[in-house]
Amino acid sequence: MADTVITSAANPEIKAIRALSTKKGRQEQNAFLSEGLRHVVEAARAGWMIRRLVVADQQTSSPVLEEARLACLDAGGRVITVSGELMTRIARRDNAQSVIAVIEQKTSPLASVTAGPGALWVALESVRDPGNLGSVMRSADAFGARGVILIGHTVDPFSVEAVRATMGAIVNVPMIRCDAAAFLAWRASWPGRVVGTHLAGPHRPEGLRASTPTVLLMGNEQAGLPPEIAKACDTLVRIPMRPGADSLNLAAATAIMLHALAGGAGGLE
Numbered sequence: 029m030a031d032t033v034i035t036s037a038a039n040p041e042i043k044a045i046r047a048l049s050t051k052k053g054r055q056e057q058n059a060f061l062s063e064g065l066r067h068v069v070e071a072a073r074a075g076w077m078i079r080r081l082v083v084a085d086q087q088t089s090s091p092v093l094e095e096a097r098l099a100c101l102d103a104g105g106r107v108i109t110v111s112g113e114l115m116t117r118i119a120r121r122d123n124a125q126s127v128i129a130v131i132e133q134k135t136s137p138l139a140s141v142t143a144g145p146g147a148l149w150v151a152l153e154s155v156r157d158p159g160n161l162g163s164v165m166r167s168a169d170a171f172g173a174r175g176v177i178l179i180g181h182t183v184d185p186f187s188v189e190a191v192r193a194t195m196g197a198i199v200n201v202p203m204i205r206c207d208a209a210a211f212l213a214w215r216a217s218w219p220g221r222v223v224g225t226h227l228a229g230p231h232r233p234e235g236l237r238a239s240t241p242t243v244l245l246m247g248n249e250q251a252g253l254p255p256e257i258a259k260a261c262d263t264l265v266r267i268p269m270r271p272g273a274d275s276l277n278l279a280a281a282t283a284i285m286l287h288a289l290a291g292g293a294g295g296l297e
């Protein structure tokens with residue numbers, strides 16, 4: 029099928045794509061925006077469904093672009109060519125990438141959180157900041173975590189800011205969404221350990237690395253872990269800080285903890 033050329037921001041298709049910058053638009057369309065050819069191709073290779081591929085008319089053709097085009101067309105999607113100016117309006121920023129894709133949202137059920145040797149999962153309680161969530165996804169990917177469990181009222185993981193902050197990792201890290209009650213019920217039959225992080229935790233991160241299946245549980249940016257969830261942890265860990273320091277940023281603390289825990293299954297270089 030030939031690519032569609034669209035020149036007007038008033039075109040309904042462009043309006044629908046621009047609406048994906050809003051939470052309402054993402055919910056209604058069950059889709060999100062991914063920017064940059066490399067990230068789009070990685071999404072396609074990881075099995076995500078590309079519904080629309082928007083390509084700026086100055087983008088030069090390449091085998092990778094052709095791979096993204098075919099992935100979109102094979103999934104029944106459409107390839108749209110637009111001017112650089114229209115691309116800027118879609119991305120809502122200057123220096124927009126010359127390839128943007130509309131990708132179908134995907135999350136996994138709690139039942140998919142399985143416990144093999146060295147299995148490492150991250151759970152975030154009520155994470156609010158899209159940059160933090162994206163950075164955690166990026167660290168989870170880098171340290172070989174199997175997925176991220178989002179507990180409670182969290183920021184939208186498919187927001188443009190969150191997706192940007194993952195630097196493409198969103199397509200490699202399965203995401204599970206549940207409320208606190210479902211998490212606690214699931215936790216009761218989790219055969220591994222749950223390592224929580226808390227400013228009053230009695231343990232340190234050293235010595236945590238093990239092949240025991242582990243869920244690393246991180247608290248909300250303002251309130252930390254609520255007591256009922258902290259109680260469900262086998263261990264509560266505090267990362268040592270200078271006396272008087274308030275706390276670490278959530279994403280920074282997660283990266284430190286993942287570094288301390290990762291390696292049970294090997295594979296890091």
Ligand SMILES: C[S@@+](CC[C@H](N)C(=O)[O-])C[C@H]1O[C@@H](n2cnc3c(N)ncnc32)[C@H](O)[C@@H]1O
Pocket residue numbers: 225226227245246247248249250251252253265266267268269275276277278281282
């Ligand atoms: C900004 S902190 C929350 C601070 C909050 N005022 C509190 O009292 O917990 C966000 C999350 O990062 C993690 N965190 C931050 N600093 C930490 C530290 N020194 N040790 C362990 N976890 C930490 C915890 O998971 C915490 O819930």
